Amino acid sequence: MVPHLTTALTGPLLDLERRFLENISAIEQWLRSQWLEHSPPFYSSVDLRNAGFKLAPVDTNLFPGGFNNLNPDLLPLCVQAAMSAVEKLCPEAKSLLLVPENHTRNQFYLTNVARLASILRLTGLNVRIGSLLPEITAPTPVSLPDGQTLLLEPLRRLGPEGRRLGLDDFSPCAILLNNDLSSGVPEILQNVHEQWVIPPLHAGWHMRRKSRHFLAYREVAEDFARHLDIDPWLINPDFGVCGQIDFHARTGEECLAANVDMLLTRIRTKYKEYNIQSRPFVIVKADAGTYGMGIMTVHDASEVKGLNRRQRNKMAVGKEGLQVSEVIIQEGVPTVETVNEGTAEPVVYMIDRYVVGGFYRVNTDRGIDENLNAPGMHFSPLAFETGCSLPDTAQAPDAPPNRFYAYGVVARLALLAASLELERSAPADEA
Amino acid sequence: MVPHLTTALTGPLLDLERRFLENISAIEQWLRSQWLEHSPPFYSSVDLRNAGFKLAPVDTNLFPGGFNNLNPDLLPLCVQAAMSAVEKLCPEAKSLLLVPENHTRNQFYLTNVARLASILRLTGLNVRIGSLLPEITAPTPVSLPDGQTLLLEPLRRLGPEGRRLGLDDFSPCAILLNNDLSSGVPEILQNVHEQWVIPPLHAGWHMRRKSRHFLAYREVAEDFARHLDIDPWLINPDFGVCGQIDFHARTGEECLAANVDMLLTRIRTKYKEYNIQSRPFVIVKADAGTYGMGIMTVHDASEVKGLNRRQRNKMAVGKEGLQVSEVIIQEGVPTVETVNEGTAEPVVYMIDRYVVGGFYRVNTDRGIDENLNAPGMHFSPLAFETGCSLPDTAQAPDAPPNRFYAYGVVARLALLAASLELERSAPADEA
Incomplete structure (x- = not known):
């Protein structure tokens, strides 16, 4: 049922993974101290992207499906x-x-x-x-x-x-x-x-906003990065928001273009700093909701101006036919992982504060800068072969148990961000 | 490193295992309610014996070695x-x-x-x-x-x-x-x-007594059995105690013989009730300490009277050369499990309230009514192939995941008994 995974681990060695590996105690202690102050959601799954130069969450799901895909x-x-x-x-x-x-x-x-x-x-x-x-x-x-x-x-x-x-x-x-x-x-x-x-x-997504999640995540990432003495950008996807878009009426296009441009500029600066040769891109998607609908990969601000009818229709409608008026513009994190020549991104599952497994979402029809969670397209889950809790310092940082450990760390940072997000968005009578 | 285990599961089908399987929810709820009132020790291992007609703990270790033997x-x-x-x-x-x-x-x-x-x-x-x-x-x-x-x-x-x-x-x-x-x-x-x-x-064994543990275990077993509507004897090893034995000076021999006789009589009654054909026996061992030293299998009270010098020396000395003066006389539970023709008994490991694995202790030189934890003898640990938390009601009660589940249940009853035992024996300033 679950094929063994080896080919997904072909990315360049990540300094970050080495850093995690050298600091297991500090990381686990820091997380434990965080859980003394914040309660994790009952369960969650986090979509990650590993760019080789950067490892970041791109979506955090608090109603995870896909438990059947775990090993x-x-x-x-x-x-x-x-x-x-x-x-x-x-x-x-x-x-x-x-x-x-x-x-x-x-x-x-x-x-x-x-x-x-x-x-x-x-x-x-x-x-x-x-x-x-x-x-x-x-x-x-x-x-x-x-x-x-x-x-x-x-x-x-x-x-x-x-x-x-x-x-x-x-x-x-x-x-x-x-x-x-x-x-x-x-x-x-x-x-x-x-x-x-x-x-x-x-x-629920009637209340949640990705931007609020990633705002909380930015805080978590900055705190964690300070603790580990790393650049938070290595784990944090930059983002901007536009709150008043009407794709049909073409209002808000300027806001979108301006945000795309600003974000691309920031990414370019970072790419220069790290001597990264990839072409920067951003992902434009609904600020509420999930299911890989209404998602666009953008390499230049001009692309979001003058969208044709088909593109506008696609962006305007989210899950269950809902109108999209708030969008998040998120730094695109290319994925270096492939499984059988399909582009792959890891999805990590958690129950309470514990990482309980994960799998690779594999899409052979999509590029490294595209959304892979595409309904109706070929998409094959590939369970992680081992858990995420057994790093082995005797092996290379990109050996599966170590890479999975790094995934588990970043996923738990997103989990912590979700805890903060839920605390802050709780109605007065539940707080 | 760890050979797969199948041959140990050759015992007769246990009605008890079926009963456990039919009551997973009730069992887990009952245990959860117990942990609200009692704190489990940090870690432990429990030696079990599966007689086919009876499944019982025979020793509970609060300083478990052997973590290296787990899968x-x-x-x-x-x-x-x-x-x-x-x-x-x-x-x-x-x-x-x-x-x-x-x-x-x-x-x-x-x-x-x-x-x-x-x-x-x-x-x-x-x-x-x-x-x-x-x-x-x-x-x-x-x-x-x-x-x-x-x-x-x-x-x-x-x-x-x-x-x-x-x-x-x-x-x-x-x-x-x-x-x-x-x-x-x-x-x-x-x-x-x-x-x-x-x-x-x-x-520590300077304070613990097996008899206090099994007294607490008896309470736990009776409570649990009432809850599940089973005969507590099916999971509870009967026992007696002698507190003033001097094997060298031959004092206390009468107490020992009387207890052996009384216990054998009780076992015989139970065997008759369940139409069990095995020959009843008891195990005489030090009430404090472990390591399989000073242990004797006894089928008749006459065997403990007039012990020869070698037998008395063997019984008189426990771990680290300590004198044994208190003994527990425990109902012998034969083991029906064998691995490669060696007699086998399961050992279940727990951390906190969770069963984390186990193995079979296998001794090809010992009989089904003898202590298998014999230092210096051939003894091969064989890790449980699967965990103890995934019973599968679609399979037979003696299929490995189900048998292991039953082992995990009884081991957790012993863990609960250890919690009670430690609560009761805590010095006033720690209570």
């Missing part, structure tokens, strides 16, 4: 980390309701839901799956490609005044969202105060 | 569990002093120390090793069979009035004992109040 050998790590997370968040919980995305026909996604449910069951929770889909009006078994069956059940409000969320005959202690709430919080999920909702509702 | 694939589990343990016990710790046993020539043991140090280093601690051996007067590198070098350094008292324990230029936050203190607490380890000592000194 099954690392499953005990998931169970152990989930035990620790449950113990901290809701130690008395006996039952948990998992609320997935509304993708009934995406078998890969449903296999992820099944995997997640089985991890949670192994921590001792009774887990059932509550669907937001209007067509699920009774318990509905769905067959999965691996022969398993997933039972989707209709969500119900329960108890006096419908204060609790559950299923028929099931009033759970905790509700785990695997739905990123891109279209807002469905009514049935609102005003749930007697049960644990994990992660909190304000972690 | 290296499960190392990330050790690191993650150790992170969790460190975070709870001493979150601000940056440096840790590991105090091992005084076995300079036992390369297997020293390889365990090196493995343990490397697990702890990966959690972000600066780890150094402080030796109690008088001949270690300066930092002394010791070469290990795997090519590594272990640096043993002389322990020092530091600071005003020598209140702290450390090494030259090393004043650690925490001290981890991997020395079971069989001969008492060495002076240099006494009165350390400014640093974390893990596990606490009263976990």
